[in-house]
Amino acid sequence: xxxxxxxxxxxxxxxxxxxxxxxxxxxxxxxxxxxxxxxxxxxxxxxxxxxxxxxxxxxxxxxxxxxxxxxxxxxxxxxxxxxxxxxxxxxxxxxxxxxxxxxxxxxxxxxxxxxxxxxxxxxxxxxxxxxxxxxxxxxxxxxxxxxxxxxxxxxxxxxxxxxxxxxxxxxxxxxxxxxxxxxxxxxxxxxxxxxxxxxxxxxxxxxxxxxxxxxxxxxxxxxxxxxxxxxxxxxxxxxxxxxxxxxxxxxxxxxxxxxxxxxxxxxxxxxxxxxxxxxxxxxxxxxxxxxxxxxxxxxxxxxxxxxxxxxxxxxxxxxxxxxxxxxxxxxxxxxxxxxxxxxxxxxxxxxxxxxxxxxxxxxxxxxxxxxxxxxxxxxxxxxxxxxxxxxxxxxxxxxxxxxxxxxxxxxxxxxxxxxxxxxxxxxxxxxxxxxxxxxxxxxxxxxxxxxxxxxxxxxxxxxxxxxxxxxxxxxxxxxxxxxxxxxxxxxxxxxxxxxxxxxxxxxxxxxxxxxxxxxxxxxxxxxxx
Amino acid sequence: xxxxxxxxxxxxxxxxxxxxxxxxxxxxxxxxxxxxxxxxxxxxxxxxxxxxxxxxxxxxxxxxxxxxxxxxxxxxxxxxxxxxxxxxxxxxxxxxxxxxxxxxxxxxxxxxxxxxxxxxxxxxxxxxxxxxxxxxxxxxxxxxxxxxxxxxxxxxxxxxxxxxxxxxxxxxxxxxxxxxxxxxxxxxxxxxxxxxxxxxxxxxxxxxxxxxxxxx
Numbered sequence: 001x002x003x004x005x006x007x008x009x010x011x012x013x014x015x016x017x018x019x020x021x022x023x024x025x026x027x028x029x030x031x032x033x034x035x036x037x038x039x040x041x042x043x044x045x046x047x048x049x050x051x052x053x054x055x056x057x058x059x060x061x062x063x064x065x066x067x068x069x070x071x072x073x074x075x076x077x078x079x080x081x082x083x084x085x086x087x088x089x090x091x092x093x094x095x096x097x098x099x100x101x102x103x104x105x106x107x108x109x110x111x112x113x114x115x116x117x118x119x120x121x122x123x124x125x126x127x128x129x130x131x132x133x134x135x136x137x138x139x140x141x142x143x144x145x146x147x148x149x150x151x152x153x154x155x156x157x158x159x160x161x162x163x164x165x166x167x168x169x170x171x172x173x174x175x176x177x178x179x180x181x182x183x184x185x186x187x188x189x190x191x192x193x194x195x196x197x198x199x200x201x202x203x204x205x206x207x208x209x210x211x212x213x214x215x216x217x218x219x220x221x222x223x224x225x226x227x228x229x230x231x232x233x234x235x236x237x238x239x240x241x242x243x244x245x246x247x248x249x250x251x252x253x254x255x256x257x258x259x260x261x262x263x264x265x266x267x268x269x270x271x272x273x274x275x276x277x278x279x280x281x282x283x284x285x286x287x288x289x290x291x292x293x294x295x296x297x298x299x300x301x302x303x304x305x306x307x308x309x310x311x312x313x314x315x316x317x318x319x320x321x322x323x324x325x326x327x328x329x330x331x332x333x334x335x336x337x338x339x340x341x342x343x344x345x346x347x348x349x350x351x352x353x354x355x356x357x358x359x360x361x362x363x364x365x366x367x368x369x370x371x372x373x374x375x376x377x378x379x380x381x382x383x384x385x386x387x388x389x390x391x392x393x394x395x396x397x398x399x400x401x402x403x404x405x406x407x408x409x410x411x412x413x414x415x416x417x418x419x420x421x422x423x424x425x426x427x428x429x430x431x432x433x434x435x436x437x438x439x440x441x442x443x444x445x446x447x448x449x450x451x452x453x454x455x456x457x458x459x460x461x462x463x464x465x466x467x468x469x470x471x472x473x474x475x476x477x478x479x480x481x482x483x484x485x486x487x488x489x490x491x492x493x494x495x496x497x498x499x500x501x502x503x504x505x506x507x508x509x510x511x512x513x514x515x516x517x518x519x520x521x522x523x524x525x526x527x528x529x
Numbered sequence: 530x531x532x533x534x535x536x537x538x539x540x541x542x543x544x545x546x547x548x549x550x551x552x553x554x555x556x557x558x559x560x561x562x563x564x565x566x567x568x569x570x571x572x573x574x575x576x577x578x579x580x581x582x583x584x585x586x587x588x589x590x591x592x593x594x595x596x597x598x599x600x601x602x603x604x605x606x607x608x609x610x611x612x613x614x615x616x617x618x619x620x621x622x623x624x625x626x627x628x629x630x631x632x633x634x635x636x637x638x639x640x641x642x643x644x645x646x647x648x649x650x651x652x653x654x655x656x657x658x659x660x661x662x663x664x665x666x667x668x669x670x671x672x673x674x675x676x677x678x679x680x681x682x683x684x685x686x687x688x689x690x691x692x693x694x695x696x697x698x699x700x701x702x703x704x705x706x707x708x709x710x711x712x713x714x715x716x717x718x719x720x721x722x723x724x725x726x727x728x729x730x731x732x733x734x735x736x737x738x739x740x741x742x743x744x745x
Contacts, residue, residue: 010599425612428579431599432606433626433677439600443625447616 010427010437011354018351019362022344022408026365029405033380034372038238040383041231050232056216060236063196063212066127070134070195071188077135078142081284084277085143086150089265096281097143098520099288104140105516107466109483110505111137112204113490114291117298117502125207133201136291138191139284145190149183150176155266186251193244197237197373200468203487213237214375218472221379231383234376245371292509299502302495314499323504325478326485330465333396333481337403337464342457344404345411353419366412369405374469377402382473396479402470407460414459418452419445454522462515465508482508530554531576531681531713533737536585538571545571548585549737553681558707558714560724563734569717572734573683576715578602590680605674609686611666613658619669620645620654626677644672647706664695671703675710682707684716688723700726 050056084090085097103111115133116124123129153176161171199214206212211219213233221230268277299314317323345366352363369377381402385392392398422445430440468483475484482504489501531553538545546568553559561569574580576587578599587594594602613622620641621628627637645651648668653661661669667687674682687703688696704727707714718724724731 423612425608425610426614428574428577428599429606429608429612429614429673430625430629431579432577432602432604432679432683433629433673434600434603435625435629436598436600439629443629444614 010431010440011350012356014437015351015354015359016356018347018355019359022348022351022362022366025340025344025401026368026405026408029381029401030369030372030377033384034238034376036384037231037234037376037380041228041233041235043228043232046228046232046235049229050236053229055211056229056233059211059213059216062127062210063214066130066134066212067192067195069127070131070138070198071191073131073135074138074142074191075184075188077287078139079146080280081139082143082147082150084280086147087155087265088273088277089267090277090281092281093265096285099285100143101140102292102513102516103137103288105462106137106512107468107483107508108137108198108200109204109468109486110295110466110508110512111291112201113486113501113505114295115205116490117505118291118294125205125210127206127210129205130198130202130210133205134191134195134198136287137198137201138194139288141190141194142187145187146180146183149180151265153179189244189248189251193241193248196244197241197375199373199375199472200483200487203468203472204490214373214469217375217379221382222473227383230379234379237373237376241371241373295502295505295509299499299506302499311499313496314501314503317496317500318503318507320500322480323485323500326480326482326504327507329479330482333400333403334461334464336397336400337407338457338461340400340404341407341411341460341463342453345408345415345456345460346453348408348412349415349419352416363412363416367409370409374402374406374467375473377405378470378473381470393474394476396476399471399474399479399481400464402474403464403467404460406467406470407463410459410463411456414456415449415452418449422448451522455519458515458518458522462512462519465511465515530588530590531715532586532588533572533576534586534588536572536575536582536587536737538568538575538580539583546575546582546734547738549734550585551732551737553713553715555713556711557730558704558712558716558728560716560718560728560731561734562718562721562724562731564719567734569719569734570685572737573606573685573715573717576602576681577604577606577683579606603680604683605677605679605681606683607670607674607685607687609689611670613661613666613669613673615658617658618654619650619656619658619661622658622669623673623676625673630677640676644676648672648702663691664699667691667699668702671706675706675712679712681713681715684714686718687716688720689718696723703727 081096081100085093106114111133115129115136119129119132157179158171158175161175162168166174196212197214198212199218202210202212202215203218206215213236217230217233217237220226220233268274300310300312301308302311302313348362348366352359355362372380381398382393384390385398426444427440430444431437435443466483467481468487471481471484472487475481480488486501486504486508489497489504531551533549533551536546536549545566549568549572551559551561551572561572563569571580575582576589578587578594578597589602589604614625617625623641623644624637627640632640641654642651645654648671650665650668650672653665658666658669671684671687688699691699700723714728716724716728721731
């Protein structure tokens with residue numbers, strides 16, 4: 001419509017300054033540190049060292065195969081749940097979907113700890129444990145991506161195949177699977193990417209023998225002081241990530257599927273269907289809940305070869321000054337990260353939505369933090385701001401700034417669509433009723449986006465509370481966060497320390513659940529008419 | 530009075546309005562008619578200050594409006610799709626302009642209640658605007674524009690999309706209300722019948738470049 005094209009935002013004039021703060025932030029915290037890694041790490045010497053080192057070669061190989069195995073196991077575990085959730089309307093469907101989302105939103109260190117708690121000791125620090133934890137973490141990726149596609153497959157098409165003589169397996173192979181193929185590939189790509197760059201789970205559950213590229217970067221840069229090796233590995237990691245993301249972007253550009261209406265789910269009708277649906281649903285719920293329950297159980301019990309006894313020793317240890325300090329530090333960092341990410345994300349969203357079309361670049365650069373792993377962000381900041389006059393390594397604010405960077409794209413992705421959804425007509429009406437641009441923003445736009453701001457703030461808080469990748473590089477003695485403390489406690493011998501770590505995990509799970517509840521509560525659901 | 534002189538609007542190489550001129554006397558109701566894309570709505574938006582013409586002037590109440598922002602023009606605009614504020618109830622939608630002008634609470638209540646009574650919707654004051662029928666939403670949109678007591682009211686296809694019975698009823702109600710208040714109105718429609726029934730004068734927007742030929 002010509003009218004819409006002609007209509008200009010009343011905030012366009014004010015919006016033209018909104019790019020400055022987010023851009024400066026991204027340049028200082030992301031672009032310069034990443035460039036520093038590339039400049040110092042992309043040397044022939046560095047790559048030679050990396051490729052000639054058998055430990056690194058082993059880490060590269062392990063990273064690749066565990067990512068593929070994790071992807072396969074995730075698909076195997078998640079597909080039955082995806083089937084019942086997308087095809088059947090049953091009591092608890094929505095609750096199960098929400099429950100499956102929980103592992104994805106938990107801090108990775110906590111997921112690792114949960115599997116230490118639930119798996120028998122012989123499986124600790126094995127590749128199997130790692131792969132199982134990755135599958136657990138990524139369940140929701142399959143349910144969301146493949147489930148959305150499965151919902152669009154009309155049951156009549158499968159029924160038509162049945163009437164033509166196809167057995168249930170043949171129907172699945174010849175009708176269902178081809179329909180889901182694109183979504184399965186997309187979900188597999190996402191899971192492989194997450195498993196490839198997994199850090200917190202590997203650090204907690206993999207042990208020293210199970211190094212991936214990410215943990216090897218940490219080991220080399222922080223523990224054994226091989227900075228050139230760490231930097232070269234980082235560059236290698238960036239190359240792989242960029243290639244995967246390029247493939248991802250290309251796939252989405254070439255295969256953009258038209259939006260289709262979801263077909264109504266049906267209730268399970270036969271006794272067999274009821275048993276199948278509730279059997280799978282209950283089994284999936286048990287799989288999600290078991291590791292979390294194990295955390296609580298192990299925080300309260302001490303096992304010996306003879307018996308298991310209840311004790312509050314782990315919870316009493318939580319009240320030690322070091323642990324309380326970690327809780328205080330994490331809360332402070334999360335609060336700062338929440339404020340910084342929300343304010344900057346809001347500036348990006350408003351700048352892009354209200355400003356001139358030239359501001360599209362701002363939206364593009366705001367997703368850059370998603371393309372770099374948290375470990376790379378931490379390492380980049382560590383090596384960039386460690387010399388005078390820019391020696392900020394000991395400044396406490398540097399960690400919340402890194403957390404804000406990781407949360408920023410998520411804030412933008414929540415707020416921007418909501419701002420874009422506000423009809424320009426509402427702003428025009430407000431102007432004709434005598435409202436100045438500022439009054440219009442405060443009385444029309446702000447109330448309409450406040451829920452999205454609340455949801456993104458809660459998400460930024462949750463991201464910061466659980467962040468481990470960048471934090472493990474930036475943390476200083478005396479300013480440890482909860483995930484760093486948990487990771488440290490889990491690597492030390494002693495039942496009480498372990499119980500204390502599990503108790504802290506329970507605390508983080510509770511904080512994360514509150515954040516998830518707030519995100520859901522604030523979720524923008526009022527459609528603008 | 531309202532006077533538009535030589536208004537020209539270009540957009541992406543296309544001329545939407547070419548030297549359009551129109552004057553509207555105080556208390557007069559003028560309907561602009563013409564096919565889709567002929568520039569009727571654009572002209573309303575130019576009067577409201579929501580679009581800037583490539584050339585030409587807008588004078589409202591003997592004041593040149595060039596460079597005057599929308600919120601200082603003292604115009605009311607009723608959109609085809611109402612554009613009620615979805616986060617405000619019926620009462621707060623109507624009271625919006627009064628709140629912006631920091632009118633006292635007591636006066637706000639009086640004025641909004643008077644307006645609600647005028648449109649026969651007293652019982653809907655606290656209703657969520659998402660729950661209104663098409664006709665109710667239209668009345669609220671008109672009431673919201675009128676409560677600000679604008680110098681000139683702009684109606685952009687206000688009755689499009691309503692069923693025939695509701696259309697006719699609202700047209701009569703709105704005409705009576707506007708005449709009773711002596712409001713100066715520029716009304717845009719593609720419906721000649723609606724234009725004839727509501728207004729004192731019907732103008733084809735395509736003729737505005739030729740001194741505004743009067744059709745009625």
